[in-house]
Structure formats: C-alpha cells, structure tokens
Amino acid sequence: AQTVTQSQPEMSVQEAETVTLSCTYDTSENNYYLFWYKQPPSRQMILVIRQEAYKQQNATENRFSVNFQKAAKSFSLKISDSQLGDTAMYFCAFMKPLLEYGNKLVFGAGTILRVKS
Amino acid sequence: SQTIHQWPATLVQPVGSPLSLECTVEGTSNPNLYWYRQAAGRGLQLLFYSVGIGQISSEVPQNLSASRPQDRQFILSSKKLLLSDSGFYLCAWVRGITYGYTFGSGTRLTVV
Numbered sequence: 001a002q003t004v005t006q007s008q009p010e011m012s013v014q015e016a017e018t019v020t021l022s023c024t025y026d027t028s029e030n031n032y033y034l035f036w037y038k039q040p041p042s043r044q045m046i047l048v049i050r051q052e053a054y055k056q057q058n059a060t061e062n063r064f065s066v067n068f069q070k071a072a073k074s075f076s077l078k079i080s081d082s083q084l085g086d087t088a089m090y091f092c093a094f095m096k097p098l099l100e101y102g103n104k105l106v107f108g109a110g111t112i113l114r115v116k117s
Numbered sequence: 118s119q120t121i122h123q124w125p126a127t128l129v130q131p132v133g134s135p136l137s138l139e140c141t142v143e144g145t146s147n148p149n150l151y152w153y154r155q156a157a158g159r160g161l162q163l164l165f166y167s168v169g170i171g172q173i174s175s176e177v178p179q180n181l182s183a184s185r186p187q188d189r190q191f192i193l194s195s196k197k198l199l200l201s202d203s204g205f206y207l208c209a210w211v212r213g214i215t216y217g218y219t220f221g222s223g224t225r226l227t228v229v
Binding site: 035043045047091095102104106107108109110 | 159
C-alpha cells in the first residue's frame with residue numbers, strides 16, 4: 001500500500017519570505033499523481049498544485065512550485081512571497097490512477113503553516 | 118459547472134443515536150465519490166468510496182456505513198453513534214484524475 005509522509009508537523013515563516021514543505025511517499029508504481037492541498041481555518045480543502053509522475057518538469061502555479069524527485073520519492077512544496085492568507089494546514093497526497101483501485105487519494109498527516117506579519 | 122453539496126455543516130448527536138450525512142454532486146454524471154474523516158488536527162482517513170450506483174467499497178471496518186442510492190448522491194450513516202465517531206467528515210468527487218478531488222465543505226460531527 002502507498003504511504004505519504006510529511007515530517008514537519010508545524011512550520012512558520014515571515015510574510016514575504018519563502019518556505020518549503022516536505023513530503024515523501026512510498027510506492028512501487030511508475031504511473032501516479034501527486035497533489036498538494038491547502039486547508040485554511042475554514043476547513044475547506046483547496047487544491048494547490050498537482051504533478052504527474054511521468055512529467056519531469058516541476059509544476060508551478062503562481063507563487064507555488066514543487067520539487068519533484070521521482071527516484072528519491074520526494075515531492076516538496078515551495079511557497080514564495082508568503083502571504084498571511086497562506087496560513088493553513090497543507091496536505092500532500094498520492095493517487096494511483098486505476099479505476100479498479102477506486103482512484104483513491106492517500107493523504108499525509110499534514111503540515112500546519114503559520115505566516116507571521 | 119460542477120458543484121458538490123454536503124450537509125449538515127454542524128451536527129451534535131448523543132451517543133447511541135443514528136446518523137445520516139448527505140452529499141450530492143451537480144453538473145456531472147457517474148462520478149467517483151468518497152467519504153473521508155479527519156480527526157482533530159490530523160490527516161484525512163478514507164472511509165468509503167463508490168464508483169457507481171449501489172457500489173460501495175469500505176476502507177476501514179467501523180461503526181459507519183455508506184450508500185449510493187442515486188448516481189450523484191452519497192450518504193454516510195450509522196445506526197448507533199459512538200464517541201469515537203466524532204470528527205470532521207468530508208465528501209469528495211473526482212472531477213478528472215489529473216485534477217484530483219473536489220471536496221465538499223464538510224460536516225463537523227460531535228458525539229456527546
């Protein structure tokens with residue numbers, strides 16, 4: 001079974017600075033997807049960024065980018081120019097795209113990020 | 118456009134009472150549907166998923182059950198709630214594999 005590990009329970013960063021959240025996963029699959037979700041205090045789950053394992057190029061969405069190291073099974077999230085609104089819990093997630101498998105999303109335990117003014 | 122509705126938003130129930138949480142999706146057909154539970158300050162645990170009407174897969178044996186009576190409706194139930202059933206319950210559907218899941222706004226359940 002796939003597992004996702006987020007080794008940083010909590011992190012803090014000053015407004016406008018850059019922070020990197022770590023994520024590692026364990027799988028024997030070659031084709032899969034990785035995601036970062038954000039859960040602000042409202043508890044609404046919001047997709048931040050996604051990465052297809054077959055793509056070598058790291059995904060980027062505005063201030064959010066990932067460092068995908070397939071061989072190392074690492075998928076870190078970099079947030080540039082941190083804003084107060086980035087304060088949230090961030091979840092790393094793994095999906096093996098297989099209908100018989102239910103296209104299930106496996107989540108890490110999450111990292112609480114606090115942006116300080 | 119596709120939307121997902123989940124209700125109620127908050128629920129306080131006594132131990133031993135029944136439970137019914139409902140989730141519906143609009144603007145799509147035959148979605149994969151999921152129920153997750155999030156304990157306080159922790160990650161998301163997959164409880165049930167469904168790939169079609171009447172098809173339910175259980176991930177964790179427990180006091181809960183799920184049903185899918187219609188294509189876009191997913192219900193989480195319990196006959197008798199336990200204190201340990203307290204938590205934040207999230208319904209989700211897959212818009213498309215590359216897009217990941219879209220989540221409902223969640224139900225905060227407190228069993229007292």
